[in-house]
Amino acid sequence: MTPPPVRIAVPRKGRPLEAVLDRVGELADAASVADDIATTLRYEKGLTKGDHHDARGVYERLAAYSTPDEPTAPDYTLLRDSRVGKPRRIVFDSLTVTVAGTRVELIGREEPFRALRTHEFALGFDSADLVLEEVVGLRPEPLTSIADVNERIDPVDTDVRVASGLGDTVYHTLLATPDAHGSAGVDRAFLDAYSGPVCISPRYERLVEAVLGTAVTEGLTFTYPDADHDEEEAAIADAGVGVYLTVTGSTARDHGLTVGEQLFPSETVLMENQHEATGERVASVRQALTTAPTETAIPPQ
Known part of the structure; x- marks a missing residue:
């Protein structure tokens, strides 16, 4: 058989x-x-x-x-x-x-x-x-x-x-406006020293906590895109800092964001x-x- x-x-x-x-x-x-x-x-x-x-x-x-x-x-x-x-x-x-x-x-x-x-x-x-x-x-x-x-x-x-x-592979990438990161690099060290809003997709809150580590996320406040934003990059630009899946980063740059460290592969x-x-x-x-x-x-x- x-x-x-x-x-x-x-x-x-x-x-x-x-x-x-x-x-x-x-x-x-x-x-x-x-x-x-x-x-x-x-x-x-x-x-x-x-x-x-x-x-x-x-x-x-x-x-x-x-x-x-x-x-x-x-x-x-x-x-x-x-x-x-x-x-x-x-x-x-x-x-x-x-x-x-x-x-x-x-x-x-x-x-x-x-x-x-x-x-x-x-x-x-x-x-x-x-x-x-x-x-x-x-x-x-x-x-x-x-x-x-x-x-x-x-x-x-x-x-x-x-x-x-x-x-x-595409990456969950750290993004920030120049006003938010100033002269600092947009990387984990910057985020460790940063306190304030971080815009993410609501379905990725636990993922971002795991990727960043709870020692870093203690000082962060997660915010989420709302109906007023057609693109998540626009919501991140309003928040100042965010984590989003990026391929080339071109849309992020179009919204005035600096494309920073690739935090974790999405695969x-x-x-x-x-x-x-x-x-x-x-x-x-x-x-x-x-x-x-x-x-x-x-x-x-």
Whole structure:
């Protein structure tokens, strides 16, 4: 009897899913399929945002993307988007490929990390940010690298550990106006001496506390962007100091901000539930997924 596939939880959309598709596409000789999925989801994102129009309804498009008679073709599903009016959005559902001689089924989940925490999966991909928000312990000293994340996870809290990063790195970066930082460099030393508001995304409060360390955050007051700000960089400029995910920093500079120290990498990571990740087939898939040259090294646990 054919053994069941190794199931891996993956995000349903966005940059982390594209990073996963790139990695799996290389390993499974499925680069064209991975590219088709990414292209389809970018197109659907544009429709949801109103950037372009399609005369077909959402169910008609969903039917056009689906090929149920092809077992290795991708499947899609619908979600309610969080935008005004809550439009229905087509997102990734599943794809079956072969990795290291083993059938692997990528399963879309809104929160892959939580699906691993509840023991639904042995392996999964998600943003390292969510691990910091959920289970990484807060300490006086800062957390500076993904390689140190596992050491901060209390084994009583979860069986999930980070296995490797995919290298799709952008950074949580310290930003400040010239009035706020003066002649000082925009780095951890500046923030350690600074007292006052620091503008961050509300979903990242615990992450920022972990990255900066509680010894630094004791003197800070977190503020958050409100409806008057179309861009978070504008809110940070009003506050004077902030932490935000940046790629080039060009938008920050457009708002008069100095782009400072890169505090922590935001990266898609492969995770494993150590209680569930047993057996040779799971081990071979995990090994294949963690040996690409772009990986972030994680100390063995």
